[in-house]
Amino acid sequence: MSTGAKVMALHGGVLVLLFVLQFILPAYHHGNLARIMVLASYAVGYNILFGYTGLLSLGHALFFAAGMYGMGLGIQHLDLSVAPALLAGVLAGAVVSTALALLALRTSGVAFMIVTLMFAQAGYLTVLYFGEFTRGDEGFVIQQAQRVLWGIDLSDPTNRYFAALILFALSLLASLWLVRRPFGKTLVAIRENEERVRMLGYDTYKHKLMAMVISGTISAAAGAAYGLLFGYAGASFASVQYSIFPLLWVLLGGAGTVLGPFVGTLFMFYLIDLSSGITTAYMLIAGVVLVLLTLFAPQGLIGELRNRLWRWLP
Amino acid sequence: MSLLSTRALSKHFGGLQAVEDVTMAVPEGEVRALIGPNGAGKTTLVGMISGRIAPSSGQVHFDGADVTALPAHKRILRGMAYTFQITSVFERLPAGENVALAARRRLKGTQVTDAVAGALDRVGLAHLADHEAGDLSYGHQRLLEIAMGLVQQPRLLILDEPTQGLTDSEITNFKALVRDLAGKTTILLIEHNMSVVMETADQVTVLNFGAVLAEGTPDEIRADRDVQAAYLGTG
């Protein structure tokens, strides 16, 4: 099999498997998997900037929340129906990520991390400040009647699963398509050695800008979908923790691999799910995993797999 | 008609004058060697020509236009290519992909594949296309740099110490390569190896303490007393 065929078979196979699991899984895991697929879409978005372009953002919660609140506030206060509300969320993410990119890309390295962290924190505080509309930490529920898209009730578990699968499939395929195109290969080269890419005649600033907007927009789509499918928007989704999560998932699964974000999200979700039965301090697990990863497996699960077995993995 | 010219180009870092008032012109198709002792300002000068370093004063003209204010990537698009002195290939990418990145600036699809194969073949690395660049020997990485420059089919190829670390036979191949390009591509060559300079260059510019000390054919330079005192005598 050619590399291209192997790649298609593997990623197509994962999507087919996820489709089939819908009919097999017990209700509890079925619900979990829908949630994981939405969160993994967020991680896929994050991975485009961090994994492929080499820019470590600590502020992606801003984009996730922009999508969630663009959608949620649209439904709640502007009486939008589902489709325009989703669009509003995605657009909000695109606008916010463009604005932050224009500012943050003037810096690099550690300064970039802190700038993204600070602006995301300002975004989180803004959500709290306008508590009158956002209901702050408490958040607001999106009623079942408001979650009907083209006659399909998205609060129904089966519909919800399919919606999550469609979102995940779209982001996965978009990311796969992107990294196999010259644009994506240039991003990888920027990650490896930006100065050299510039001296080959590429406008690296424009490439990074595009990468950040694409990454932010996918993250916003995931945020909007999360609010819609699970019927809730709250300030905690804008907090630092939700900027750290995608970093954690991507690191665990393998930064700069197409399947890594999903694998990382899946592992971390069940790790926390299982440990929350034992202790309330479940973030301890996240902390330990982060430290162990930086120490022993900076390439992540899929990254190690690529290094050891399947060198053709994108 | 000169393809490249500089006018009163200067650069100082703080109090240190790295390049001072350099005015030179390289005609289309010429192989111009740039020589001088370590710290003479050669890399700073080509850095300003290629746009990596902003000059303190002076101008760079390329292909009839003032490019002094253009960022590096736009100068490259106008037909410059720059190979780094300190090898700066993409270590974790295959050699072929390194060259392809350079080729994709002007080519698409299968044209890229053909151009990459051609460029690798010209420097004798065709058999290593699938190897990660970081795994190649130092000399091979230098040759890969040159292939990345060649594949861009530049009008001006700037080579910063291309033969450093090459074996004798590789240097012989390199000389043949430059002679092959001569007349078609304008080359600005920073070089320490005198046999390469003498055998390939049409004209030689000597830098010393950031300023032009002498300019002429290789034979004239060899005979120049100032150059001997400043450079050849110590080297």
Added chain:
Amino acid sequence: MELGPYLILASLEGAVTAAVLALTAVGLSLVFGVMRVVNIAHGEFFMLGAVIAWFIAHSLGGHPAVGFAVALVAAPLIVGAIAVAADMTILKRVDYDPERTIVATIGLLYIIQQLALMTYGPDARPVEAPFNTRIALPWFERGEGGWQMIWPWGLGTTTYKLAVIGAAVAVLLGVWLLMKRTRIGLVMRATQADRDMALAFGIPVERVYAMVFGMGAALAALAAVLIVPIQQAHYLMGADPLLLSFIVVIIGGLGSLPGTVLAAVLIGLSDGIISVFFSPTLAKILATLLVGLVLVFRPEGLAGKRGA
């Protein structure tokens, strides 16, 4: 209360905030300056200081001054030791790579925070101040019979708060003397200036790093012990000091000690006064935006040139 006395009160409270903030931020700045490490877990070292102080004061009993005095010495030492251990087991092993250390210290943040939650619990608990006499302050007002001195209700401070300010000034002077006048300080500054050169001159850079990381954490812990009789110890209390220290260090110029102290005083004082006019949330929004914008447009800090 009228605006005048209110502003005085706000500046007094602000001075206490500034004192504690200066200690915490100097710790962060030291670590960044010498090691080029951005320590996201710095706020958790602060929290650990407060929590350990509570444990010590709680288990010793007796006069509050005894427990407090022991905590003042022991808590920074324990936290410093924990930080040294973290440096040697984690940071050293990722070779102080800037991005990987940030990820690792984020992990450390969660580990420390959640361990505190598991042992200390979710409650906020106070530590009694060793002494705490109220000092009322007068105010002058133009009444019917010309200027007169009045004692507005609520305008005043305590001996303890003044002691906190004094202690912070003394410790900061000590740090400054250590950096400028001692051999250890010289070694630290040499390492900061050029790591490879320091290594070539036989300076044990790894030991210097461990010591600096421990010292930075100990300063944060000391600040927390000083503040815990005024605030309470809580496992989530590290977030605000972390954010504020970041603001201070960035505005003061990364790695510059005098700049950091100046910025701490500025931010501490204005924090008190700004909150008179704005809601605390709005004040925080403005502060975080300010940090972001300073980093984008003036990365060398508002205070001026780079370096100490």
